[in-house]
Amino acid sequence: MLQRLPKQVDNSLPSLNLAAKYKLTDSGYAIVFLGPTLMLLVAFVFYPMLKTLYMSFFLTNDFGKTTAFVGLSNYVSLITSSSYLSSLGATLVFVLAVSILTVVLGVALAVTANQELKGIRLFRTLFSATMGVSVSVAAIFWLFAFNPSVGVFAQLSQALHLPVVNWLTDPKSAMVAIIISTVWMNLGFTFLIIFGALQSVPKSLYEAADIVGISKLTQLFKVTIPMISGTLFFVMIVTLIEAFKSFGLIDMMTEGGPDNATNLLVYRIYQDAFINGNFAQGSTESILLTIIIAIFTLIQFKFLGKRVHY
Amino acid sequence: MQLVTNDHVSKPSSARRLKKIGQYAFLIVLMLIVVSPFLLGFWTSFLPTSQISKGALWGKLSLANYWAAFTTTPILRYLFNSIVIASLTTVAQVVFCSMSAYAFVFLKFKGRKFLFYAFLATMMLPFEAEVIPNFMTVKSMGLLNHFAVMVVPFMATAFGTFMLRQSFLQIPKELKEAADIEGLNHWQFYYRITLPYSRISIVTLAAYSFLTSWNQYLWPMLTTFSDNFRPVQDGLRQLQSSETFNNWGMIQASACIVVIPTLIVLFIGQHYFKAGLNEGSVK
């Protein structure tokens, strides 16, 4: 990717002194231009990562100070802990469900919004509306909707004489509730991206398909989706990574419960470190989370790298 | 979808109308799915809590909940805090990220390649996994419970740098050459050419960082302890958890107060966002 840089400054140094002077100013500029960002990243990204790694090999006291070196035992006890493993499993279920549902619904919204109809702009705007909703607001809306006594779902099932589901207190339905809320929050962003990709599909492809008499549904699966598959993959990975980092909705809606059913990885880190005061365990979990996210980010990079060259 | 119109011409009008009704019906169903949580929240924010807690979704509409939110909760203070924090973060991020992106595109220096990959690598490290040492860092810096604690760690991001770098690479190299001939130094080229040339990406990054900062939840929850600094996300959390009474009307009103500004920003800036997001995210 670097090869694409303009070549106005070149390395083949003539032996003249002036040349050296010229270079120096470029490096000088680099220090000024890059310095602040570099310092911030070192202080708040690189250093903490190393510190987290360091702490994961120790026990910590109430104030988060490392006290006793324990080697890998934090990792061993974590990986063998059934509760951590079930958290991990829950997270995977959550993350997969969220990213698949988000993309499927995003495609549905985008395809529907990609018709030329009167007033379609209004619909497009409304479809993207959840982008403007922050975590806590979404949490409040959904908390109300899922409330077992006054919530809409409860009232609906009562009206239909169905058993009232205790959305946020039953382990299975709590997960479903969190997934629904998260998907809803992601929808606006996903819609915008997929819609943008749809709009860049050349109209002539559809015209050609229409002339041959291919149905709209076939066009969707044989033309539209292959054409935007790159974008779909991108959105999927981004959603996946973001889903791994879910925190706010869980904190406000279930606090990780019931029975740890929604105690996803990040919430666990928070609980272990900032509620139970066990910073070493929180650090160990952080490292594992980092490894998982790094893998998906690498996949994303691979994809990005491909796109960049176009 | 030009052909849809062509179809219309050739088909009888009743079938055409039927198809149109179908299309609209589908649109409206989808819209309701997306919008109903809003509508529900918005509607209940006007209802008296006594009605809501009975499970009724009707009653005398009034602004009483809003009045209560404004007068009995620090919701306005939370909003103010969030605006301050998000604005400062946005400005800092645009400045620092554009500067470092500039360095990666227009400056040749030793270790550039290495640094760039190091930057990229930071995108693999989730902030959520680094809160523990970061908390300790800001604590030792004496930043706890200040605006600074929510701004300083986010003043520069690898993502922003990467995004702007991609955008700066689109600047024709002739512009830089022309500027070299005019005798512009790097500062001048950065400030007078690069920034205005890439303003769509800059605006996109600004919007992105504003929203990201606005949506911060975990970090302010750990680092703010007073309503004077608490941003709106954690403010709402406080309100929700301190209302043992389930004062749903007022909570919904507070949520609406919080969501309306961002919705307005979103609707106004939608065009920009669309272009920018696609540009920024896919490329």
Next chain:
Amino acid sequence: MKQHRIIGLLGLLLVFVLIVSGCAIGHASATATAPREKIVFWHEMTGPAADQLKKFATQFNASQKKYQIVPEFEGTYNEAVQKILQTHGTSASPAIFQSMDVSTSELYHAKVATPMQHFIDKDHYNMNQIAAVPRAFYSQGGKQISMPFNTSQPVLYYNTSLLKRLGIKAPAKDPSYSDITAVAKQIQAKSKGKVNGMTVEEYGWLFEQFMANSNEHMANNENGRQGVPTAVNFDQPGAKKAMQWIQTNVKNKDIINFGSGSTAETNEMAAFLAGKLGIFMQSSADIGNLTSGMKDKLGICYFPHADGQKANGVSIGGASLWIGNDKSKSVQQGAWEFAKFLVNAKNQAIWEKITGYMAINKQAAKEPILKNLFAKQPMVAVPGEQLARTKPNTANSGIFMEDVVQERTLTQTAMQQVYNNGNIGKALKTATDSMNAAIKNNNKASGLTK
């Protein structure tokens, strides 16, 4: 022209401000306009209790000119403990804070607070006016660590009016598990399923009370009163009996599950207030909320005990007041003044009336506010009676252990499994093992044991 004038005026103002502030600095020691000392007060109270605390702060600020109390709500008890520990020594830390019963050991060992005894001795404050049980709870080695403040008892609430409407006899004052089951079953049946019989929140505190009431020590070394606890055991007959009771009732749909955490509390209360729930167990601190929000008549009885077994009595809940040791002497003095203010007889009487927490100042009972209250609503006196008949022993005086927060999370999870028809013994065993591992680690990490 206009602009120039405005700039000119601003300039004048600036000069004026400079002169005034210059004078103020010059006379700072002489004049009484010295700024008030800011005393940040962290609390975890919600609803009416939070409003009342704010009122107390305002009243205290108006009563004197030296200090200004700034109350800040810090979320749940659990969150607050870590916030206190983690901000200690920074400018963000509070001068005086409320911290829950079970954090006592941890805060004590972390040495973040100036022992209350220090101020008591200096001020010759009469501690005898404070009730003995809470006083003992927050002492160590005969010295007061913190000032008892909001003190509650777990009790059982029921809707008297609802029972009357359905023609059901109210439960006994000191009920057994099956007494309660009987009432819940009738509610369920007679309302034709429209009203849920009862709920027991998935809450570690309630789990502790089941054990306390069964006279079981959760932690060794007599719940830590005889030395640092090194192990716990949740898997004891009393605890099992209670869990069995819950699980059977859940199966029979006599217990409805509202889950855990603050959401569960708000939800169960909302349902109770809306007449959709007949019975629930909660802290006596909710009396304030319930009486002010309820049209129906409220009924209160003791925490239930196992059938055929005498109640050992339950421990207190709630929190105490601590004064941070990282603030200046004058700030600490202000904090002490405020602590005294909060526990004086009149304010404790108001506190009990508004919140349902029991007044810990013995003189409070003589206050007309409380006299009137008990006359009008005799059931409000029930928690006090429960406490009064309890003979303190190490099983019912709380657990003096560092990791109670974690214990509650673990027992809460165990309760959730019980609710969801999990194997009781297995759930309790798992929780016990996790807790023991945590204790071992923690004791090692904190240097409490080798």
Next chain:
Amino acid sequence: MAIELHDVTKTYADSDYPVLSDINMTVNDGEFFVIVGPSGCGKSTLLRMIAGLISISSGKLIINDQLANEMPPKDRKLSMVFQSYALYPFMSVFENVAFGLKSRKIDKQEINNRVKEALSLVDLQTLADRKPRSLSGGQRQRVALARAIASDASFCLMDEPLSNLDAQLRAKMRMELKVLQRKLGLTVIYVTHDQVEAMTMADCVLVLQNHKVQQLDTPLNIYQHPKNEFVASFFGTPQINLLGADYGHHELVVNGSFRVPIAYPLKSGQYTIGIRPNEVEVTVNDRNANARVTEVSYLGNETVILADLLESADELRLVLRNQIDVKNADFINVKTVNQFFVFDQNGGLITTAGAKEEVTADAATIA
């Protein structure tokens, strides 16, 4: 005002081979100097070295008797017009032209005057407030030109400034540019891959290929006396016909029916003969036909014919002044008139300048 290059060589850091080697040239004051060559020959690199945008690996660049190898671009007192025009899209036409002047902290009134003057010279006064986006390609080109004019530069570098225009506009702009250059007395170094531009505009042409200077001369000389096969084939449309031939008995033999007599003494061996398409005479349906027509296009005042030589099947490009009646598959007789070139076998250096001996050429037809 002169620019001299002495043995200038450029090697990029990431490559072992020079992109330019041993360039020697002199640009005189007021000259329209064209650097021409196929794409990739290094002409843009050369221009950028003169501008100071690229460093020089070895050799000397002298501007006004001053060694300028390390002089920053802005001190070289030059202006530059880019192929893409390099207009700042967010600035109006006026601002674009004024931008460089502003950065030199020139007096505001002075800037105003100079920009206005420059814009009027390129006929853009009325569009001063427009953004580049709303201008046509030709207009943009003129803005770039105005920018160069407005600067106080003593010479102007142009990097294929017309290549993004359509054919008609390009022809028109060629004229305008030349007129403007004369009027202002500008020294211009102009890079192009288009030999027509080089021929029509240049006072002096530098032909670059293969990282080397092929020829440095006036356009006429380059056309008439190309130093090698490459130069000969690069200039002139349609392209010169290059045919392999054997020398013997005072004639160059392409094949049995196509022979070119030559007075110049050559060693016997293989040569390449270069015949400009218009330097021929064609007879249709001749008994002595030596080629067969494969394509005929009438361009109004002239006729272009493609024909295959009989026997050898070499293709010939022929241009005839007058309209003649010829169609596909006609047999024709082709013979040289006026001038042709002979190149030696290796590398194609000219060993012989074109034969002016009309007699000999005539003689060829006899054979």
